[in-house]
Amino acid sequence: MHWTNTNARYGAGPQVLHWLTVVFVVAGWLPGSSALLPKGPPRGRSACGHI
Amino acid sequence: MTLGECVVLLLIGRLAWRVGNPPPPDPTRFGRLFGRFLEIAAKLSHFALYAPLVIVPFVGIVVQLKRGNALPVLGLWNVASPWPADRAVARSALGAHEFLANALLILAGIHAVAALVHHYALRDRTLTRMLPGATT
16 A cells, blocks of 8 residues: 555555544534534533633 | 634645645546546535635634734733724624634535545545545
8 A cells, every 4th residue: 555646546645644534524514513502611622622 | 722723734744745745636537537527626625614714713813803802822921902892893704704614614514425425426535635544
């Protein structure tokens, strides 16, 4: 497995960056969407991980 | 380190990698049929995904600073807001941040469905070339 892209496929480096982006975008969206929660400690904790 | 910071760092890494080591060419049979049109469509769809990835964190930073709060950076520093607090602007920016974040999730979902269509309907290597360990 190459770290860099070849003509046939993406390398391990871009693959890791791609899938980590997926994980962090979804994980960031979930606490961000908790703005719908009532104000208080759960919402505050959620915002701390988001920003 | 926060989730937003992780996304920004990953985005910088991806853009730098893309410039230094361009992605592989379009592997689709479909691509050969429609040639230039599909190439442009693929470039536009990637731009549509990258644009909110850049804009959403930027607007999020504006929200934080317009609230009059300091901006935490990598858990090491706090950058003080250069602006006086303005709750109305912060609220508007938060609305834009949420709208664009939702749009990003929807676009990512379309991107994932398109990858599955390539794999199961068009039977090409578009999906497998981005899967770790997959032999193409």
